[in-house]
Amino acid sequence: MNPPVPMLELRQVSKRFVKRxxxxxKLGNFFGAGMREEVVHAVDKVSLAINPGEVVGLVGESGxxxxxxxxxxxxxxxxxxxxxxxxGRVIADMPAAEARATELKIQMIFQDPFASLNPxxxxxxxxxxxxxxxxxxxxxxxxxxxxxxxxxxxxxxGFKRRYPHQFSGGQRARIGIARALAVKPEFLVCDEAxxxxxxxxxxxxLNLFMKLRADLSLTYLFISHDLGVVEHLSDRVVIMxxxxxxxxxxxxxxxxxxxHPYAQALLAEVPRLETRRRRFEPVKGEIPSPLDPPTxxxxxxxxxxATERCKREAPVLREIAPQRWSACHLNDAT
Amino acid sequence: xxxxxxxxxPALAAKPQTPFQRFLADFFDSKIATAGLVVxxxxxxxxxxxxxxxxxxPYDLSKLDxxxxxxxxxxxxxxxxxxxxxTDDQGRDMLSAIFYGLRTSLAVGVTxxxxxxxxxxxxxxxxAYFGGLVETIIMRIVDIQLSFPSILIALILLAVLGxxxxxxxxxxxxxxxxxxxxxxxxxxxxxxxxxYIEAAQCLALGDRRxxxxxxxxxxxxxxxxxxxVLIANAIALEATLSFLGLGLPITEPSLGLLIANxxxxxxxGKYWISFFPGVALLFTIVSINLVGDQLRDVLNPRLQx
Amino acid sequence: xxxxxxAPTLVVENLRTHFFTRAGVVKAVxxxxxxVTKGRILGLVGESGxxxxxxxxxxxxxxxxxxxxxxxxxxxxxxxxxxxxENEARKLRGSRIAMIFQDPMMTLNPVLRIDTQMIEAVxxxxxxxxxxxxxxxxxxxxxxxxxxxxERLKAYPHQFSGGMRQRVAIATALLHRPExxxxxxPTTALDVTIxxxxxxxxxxxxxxxxxxxxxxxxxxSVIAGLADEVCVMYAGRIVEAGTVDxxxxxxxxxxTLGLIGSVPSRNVRGRPLAQxxxxxxxxxxxxxxxxxxxxxxxxxxxxxxxxxxxLPLANRPIRCVHPNLAASS
Ligand SMILES: Nc1ncnc2c1ncn2[C@@H]1O[C@H](COP(=O)(O)OP(=O)(O)OP(=O)(O)O)[C@@H](O)[C@H]1O
Ligand SMILES: Nc1ncnc2c1ncn2[C@@H]1O[C@H](COP(=O)(O)OP(=O)(O)OP(=O)(O)O)[C@@H](O)[C@H]1O
Ligand code: SF4
Ligand code: SF4
Ligand SMILES: [Mg+2]
Ligand SMILES: [Mg+2]
Numbered sequence: 001m002n003p004p005v006p007m008l009e010l011r012q013v014s015k016r017f018v019k020r021x022x023x024x025x026k027l028g029n030f031f032g033a034g035m036r037e038e039v040v041h042a043v044d045k046v047s048l049a050i051n052p053g054e055v056v057g058l059v060g061e062s063g064x065x066x067x068x069x070x071x072x073x074x075x076x077x078x079x080x081x082x083x084x085x086x087x088g089r090v091i092a093d094m095p096a097a098e099a100r101a102t103e104l105k106i107q108m109i110f111q112d113p114f115a116s117l118n119p120x121x122x123x124x125x126x127x128x129x130x131x132x133x134x135x136x137x138x139x140x141x142x143x144x145x146x147x148x149x150x151x152x153x154x155x156x157x158g159f160k161r162r163y164p165h166q167f168s169g170g171q172r173a174r175i176g177i178a179r180a181l182a183v184k185p186e187f188l189v190c191d192e193a194x195x196x197x198x199x200x201x202x203x204x205x206l207n208l209f210m211k212l213r214a215d216l217s218l219t220y221l222f223i224s225h226d227l228g229v230v231e232h233l234s235d236r237v238v239i240m241x242x243x244x245x246x247x248x249x250x251x252x253x254x255x256x257x258x259x260h261p262y263a264q265a266l267l268a269e270v271p272r273l274e275t276r277r278r279r280f281e282p283v284k285g286e287i288p289s290p291l292d293p294p295t296x297x298x299x300x301x302x303x304x305x306a307t308e309r310c311k312r313e314a315p316v317l318r319e320i321a322p323q324r325w326s327a328c329h330l331n332d333a334t
Numbered sequence: 335x336x337x338x339x340x341x342x343x344p345a346l347a348a349k350p351q352t353p354f355q356r357f358l359a360d361f362f363d364s365k366i367a368t369a370g371l372v373v374x375x376x377x378x379x380x381x382x383x384x385x386x387x388x389x390x391x392p393y394d395l396s397k398l399d400x401x402x403x404x405x406x407x408x409x410x411x412x413x414x415x416x417x418x419x420x421t422d423d424q425g426r427d428m429l430s431a432i433f434y435g436l437r438t439s440l441a442v443g444v445t446x447x448x449x450x451x452x453x454x455x456x457x458x459x460x461x462a463y464f465g466g467l468v469e470t471i472i473m474r475i476v477d478i479q480l481s482f483p484s485i486l487i488a489l490i491l492l493a494v495l496g497x498x499x500x501x502x503x504x505x506x507x508x509x510x511x512x513x514x515x516x517x518x519x520x521x522x523x524x525x526x527x528x529x530y531i532e533a534a535q536c537l538a539l540g541d542r543r544x545x546x547x548x549x550x551x552x553x554x555x556x557x558x559x560x561x562x563v564l565i566a567n568a569i570a571l572e573a574t575l576s577f578l579g580l581g582l583p584i585t586e587p588s589l590g591l592l593i594a595n596x597x598x599x600x601x602x603g604k605y606w607i608s609f610f611p612g613v614a615l616l617f618t619i620v621s622i623n624l625v626g627d628q629l630r631d632v633l634n635p636r637l638q639x
Numbered sequence: 640x641x642x643x644x645x646a647p648t649l650v651v652e653n654l655r656t657h658f659f660t661r662a663g664v665v666k667a668v669x670x671x672x673x674x675v676t677k678g679r680i681l682g683l684v685g686e687s688g689x690x691x692x693x694x695x696x697x698x699x700x701x702x703x704x705x706x707x708x709x710x711x712x713x714x715x716x717x718x719x720x721x722x723x724x725e726n727e728a729r730k731l732r733g734s735r736i737a738m739i740f741q742d743p744m745m746t747l748n749p750v751l752r753i754d755t756q757m758i759e760a761v762x763x764x765x766x767x768x769x770x771x772x773x774x775x776x777x778x779x780x781x782x783x784x785x786x787x788x789x790e791r792l793k794a795y796p797h798q799f800s801g802g803m804r805q806r807v808a809i810a811t812a813l814l815h816r817p818e819x820x821x822x823x824x825p826t827t828a829l830d831v832t833i834x835x836x837x838x839x840x841x842x843x844x845x846x847x848x849x850x851x852x853x854x855x856x857x858x859x860s861v862i863a864g865l866a867d868e869v870c871v872m873y874a875g876r877i878v879e880a881g882t883v884d885x886x887x888x889x890x891x892x893x894x895t896l897g898l899i900g901s902v903p904s905r906n907v908r909g910r911p912l913a914q915x916x917x918x919x920x921x922x923x924x925x926x927x928x929x930x931x932x933x934x935x936x937x938x939x940x941x942x943x944x945x946x947x948x949x950l951p952l953a954n955r956p957i958r959c960v961h962p963n964l965a966a967s968s
């Protein structure tokens with residue numbers, strides 16, 4: 001039996017950011033200052049497949065490359081290496097018109113409800129610009145379409161002449177969602193989409209995401225550092241550490257028993273309402289700088305099980321049980 | 335259909351202030367800036383309506399009487415009209431000459447700054463959006479130009495081009511576009527990294543649309559601020575050039591030329607020929623700068639209350 | 640139980656801090672009272688803009704114009720900070736009370752080396768020589784878990800990661816062995832594993848040296864794991880207070896109830912979260928009566944009058960005319 005073709009797939013995708021030397025540094029090097037170009041491997045050979053209708057959570061600590069991966073998926077960043085496939089076809093190889101139509105099917109919701117809306121445009125233009133530019137609605141249907149989109153996310157269409165600053169954070173988040181929905185996407189990348197909101201408002205927006213998923217049969221890549229939110233929403237969870245995926249597992253399995261030592265540490269540190277006055281037992285060590293990641297397994301300086309092999313050799317991500325992938329040498333022993 | 339939920343009440347129920355109202359309220363918070371704006375408004379009024387409010391047409395040589403030359407402020411003329419601020423060596427009424435001089439100075443300054451703004455903004459946006467070699471070339475030219483004193487560049491250009499209103503405007507544009515280019519690029523680089531630009535890219539809106547509909551309008555506030563200051567600079571620079579004799583012809587005197595003209599008489603006690611145009615120039619530049627400073631503070635989101 | 644045999648380190652009574660802005664008077668802190676005891680941790684939770692930080696700033700005397708403490712007493716070990724002479728109060732606030740901010744760079748100077756800053760901080764309040772001061776700085780760094788503190792003393796703030804910087808800021812706050820530390824969301828910008836490390840240090844500090852702690856956050860889950868008592872703030876007022884167990888297991892105020900209900904782990908996976916309708920009100924346009932009225936499902940005519948603090952259960956002050964007494968868990 002063939003496995004179903006995933007809706008969206010990344011194959012061995014890498015993204016590097018290079019901080020080039022400026023003239024002064026080059027001049028300095030000429031005299032032997034020995035400055036090097038700084039390279040950040042923000043995303044390092046990541047493969048990922050997402051099936052239609054799925055909600056995949058992406059978690060990891062700050063700077064581990066979650067946003068970069070999300071931007072690659074949404075087509076905002078171009079990967080340095082690797083392929084991005086849509087229903088089994090490489091997007092880069094599609095004819096231009098089709099590639100653009102595909103890009104529109106993949107939309108992104110951003111973290112900052114302030115910075116992600118153009119402060120000088122009215123709500124009607126923010127939401128309605130793209131569908132008009134791409135000829136998705138006729139001008140005489142535009143008003144109806146706009147009203148319908150705004151109502152769908154719980155915004156009063158009476159507010160369409162307003163500017164973003166006239167809305168609260170939660171309403172702004174809704175405008176950002178409406179903007180993405182207006183081009184009829186099938187896949188949404190949500191990058192910390194509720195992180196900037198108050199707890200009481202967060203619940204409203206999360207509920208909206210779930211309702212939209214049911215109404216429009218959307219597929220999500222849900223990026224968040226809040227494991228509680230990810231646990232609540234996701235079918236599967238991807239955990240990243242310093243640019244690499246360390247574990248992929250169905251949400252239930254992961255929260256019941258994480259496999260990778262980093263995943264274990266992460267889950268142990270999640271504050272929960274149920275744990276009172278606990279004794280904190282911190283993971284030792286700092287998150288290393290992505291400019292200068294540790295050799296071998298990136299997690300070895302902090303890992304309680306690290307061996308000599310971990311320092312030399314990077315573990316590969318492999319399937320340790322059906323649907324469960326992990327990148328740790330400990331799994332080889334069994 | 336679900337009913338829209340309760341998150342629909344107006345966000346600013348208390349005092350609905352449009353951004354413009356808030357801007358005005360913030361602007362008039364400072365007394366000195368308000369005073370600057372009032373002075374500037376008077377100056378603009380005088381400059382625009384000079385032909386109708388001046389007691390005399392200082393350019394009409396047939397109306398001038400050399401016998402009225404260098405009269406003290408307040409002296410009456412042959413036909414009984416008082417010269418409130420005295421006359422110059424040709425018998426011109428100083429008050430009228432200042433009104434017309436303001437008109438010339440402001441026209442030259444505003445035109446030059448405006449053209450420089452268009453040129454500089456285009457260059458700055460191009461550099462910021464395309465990056466790479468284009469950016470390097472544009473910004474190197476800017477750097478080189480900004481490292482020379484502007485008066486020097488203007489002097490050399492005028493020496494090559496010759497005299498005249500158009501020539502001096504060209505010289506001023508050449509001096510000033512670099513400031514606009516640098517400001518625009520700086521702001522555009524910051525704005526370009528904001529998420530709304532990424533959102534526009536994600537919606538496949540096309541480069542030109544992203545630059546002109548999304549990036550450009552958000553770069554305007556700092557450019558407006560630079561603009562006010564640079565208009566003042568253009569006026570001052572034009573006055574300097576005229577004072578040095580490289581500016582406008584004496585038949586259409588600007589403030590700088592009026593000052594230069596009276597300079598020779600300063601030591602013989604006939605102060606008014608230089609002094610009053612100097613005061614007018616000072617008021618113009620100070621008031622523009624006051625307004626510009628306040629604009630900068632008000633438009634700076636970090637200082638917003 | 641609150642209090643116990645220990646004398647309270649800090650008593651705040653009817654504190655009101657208002658901002659007199661052009662758009663109107665912002666009552667950022669409006670009649671707030673609480674007590675912190677030696678060696679215990681008080682959690683202060685609430686949404687953005689509910690006045691948590693301004694409460695902290697009022698205690699440490701950092702409210703800037705147009706803000707002003709307009710009423711209330713702040714008793715530190717029995718002495719009213721407002722009635723003390725200014726320099727005496729400042730001295731107390733500099734050495735016996737410390738505050739740690741969300742952004743550690745509010746405490747650290749980016750252009751000075753860590754040792755310079757810490758030694759100056761010691762000498763500002765105590766006449767000791769440089770070497771003693773340096774010793775103190777080194778010990779403080781060690782106490783917050785910074786490896787090889789001797790070398791680290793010679794570094795500049797930008798050479799540290801965010802979590803390390805926050806720990807340096809905490810170490811600076813510890814220099815004078817303060818009896819009260821106010822922490823304003825010091826871990827919000829940090830990652831879970833790093834947050835765990837800092838919570839661990841703070842907990843140890845309270846346990847070992849009896850420091851009283853006020854922990855400001857919007858994250859109920861952090862409070863659950865760390866604090867002994869909790870005060871829930873809404874629109875400048877404390878609407879509910881009590882021990883962590885009592886408040887989290889048996890919330891009486893509809894707002895607390897909603898807040899706890901909307902935490903994802905309290906909901907069935909994949910099901911809609913319980914949500915508080917509406918949005919956080921602007922302090923300039925609070926509805927008359929109970930500020931939570933427009934979002935509260937229990938609201939009725941009785942709520943048109945601002946509710947006073949009542950004690951429906953022992954040691955459970957709350958501000959609501961219809962407390963949720965029925966439910967018990
Ligand atoms: N445009 C860029 N130029 C240079 N470096 C970048 C750029 N964007 C990201 N990086 C670097 O790539 C790494 C991964 O960044 P990314 O934003 O993807 O992390 P993240 O997991 O989203 O973190 P956070 O939780 O803080 O948002 C970081 O070290 C970051 O400094
Ligand atoms: N300088 C000021 N002028 C006017 N109002 C102010 C000023 N500073 C704070 N406020 C108001 O005081 C209220 C309380 O602010 P505070 O910083 O204490 O909130 P907070 O509970 O700490 O929120 P957050 O979780 O966002 O830090 C806010 O509504 C804010 O608008
Ligand atoms: S590979 Fe080694 S260091 Fe890495 S997580 Fe596994 S045991 Fe730890
Ligand atoms: S006083 Fe009334 S409106 Fe306020 S919380 Fe209690 S029941 Fe709700
Ligand atoms: Mg990110
Ligand atoms: Mg705060």
